[in-house]
Amino acid sequence: MSHQLAARIAGLLFLISTSSYMYADSILSPLLRLPDFLMQAAQNESTLALAALLEFVNCVAVVGIAIVLYPMIKQYSERVAIGYIAGRVIEAAMLISGAVILMTFATMGDKLAVSSVVSSEQLYIMGSALKTERYFSFLMGMIALAIFGFLLNVTLFKYRLVPRLLSALGLLGYVMLLLKVLFDFFDISLGGSWMYIPGALFEFLLPLWLIFKGFDLRHQPASDI
Numbered sequence: 001m002s003h004q005l006a007a008r009i010a011g012l013l014f015l016i017s018t019s020s021y022m023y024a025d026s027i028l029s030p031l032l033r034l035p036d037f038l039m040q041a042a043q044n045e046s047t048l049a050l051a052a053l054l055e056f057v058n059c060v061a062v063v064g065i066a067i068v069l070y071p072m073i074k075q076y077s078e079r080v081a082i083g084y085i086a087g088r089v090i091e092a093a094m095l096i097s098g099a100v101i102l103m104t105f106a107t108m109g110d111k112l113a114v115s116s117v118v119s120s121e122q123l124y125i126m127g128s129a130l131k132t133e134r135y136f137s138f139l140m141g142m143i144a145l146a147i148f149g150f151l152l153n154v155t156l157f158k159y160r161l162v163p164r165l166l167s168a169l170g171l172l173g174y175v176m177l178l179l180k181v182l183f184d185f186f187d188i189s190l191g192g193s194w195m196y197i198p199g200a201l202f203e204f205l206l207p208l209w210l211i212f213k214g215f216d217l218r219h220q221p222a223s224d225i
Helices: 003-034 037-043 045-076 080-110 115-159 163-187 193-212
Strands: none
Touching: 003 037, 003 045, 003 080, 003 193, 037 045, 037 080, 037 115, 045 080, 045 115, 080 115, 115 163, 163 193
8 A cells, every 4th residue: 555545544534533423422412411311311322322333433443544554654653653553542442432331321221211219310320420431531542642643743743744834733732632631630620622623623634634635755764763
């Protein structure tokens, strides 16, 4: 596989990853915020199943991106290439656990319909705990993405594989993502959703550049970083 074909495939996988996760989140968030989210989960089992499938697609896509980019990035830094695969695998593992939890909600909702008041309260306590587990799994996945995405962009910036303005946006985006996730992880009230914007913009622009322009391979590495 040529490096430019790999770039185009990686660009498509970026778009598949972003679009599948964003759509899954858009149909899940309103449902999971409801006080009776377990009952709603049972009544909307097909919606949960679709969201879980889309999150699985996202997990496959993010690992695929790292695998497709590995041969090219390896020429510039084998450590970064291996680290990027590791980071994406960690991210996928954290997110896939959250996808499994979605189907657990549906099962708990079915149990809720035939449970006593006491049992219902216990189910909601367990459901809330699972929501928290899903949330922190997401945060840990984003920590891995932020760290290894930053390292990838160091390589992209150093060797000008994409325009430096674009890789600089990636560096900023992943730093902001890491800070936002750490603030949320430790329940620190700093920043806001705007901190996701640079990274989101980068993950929209990079795949477009890869699809239509590919990598600039004129700057060959002198040594591993």
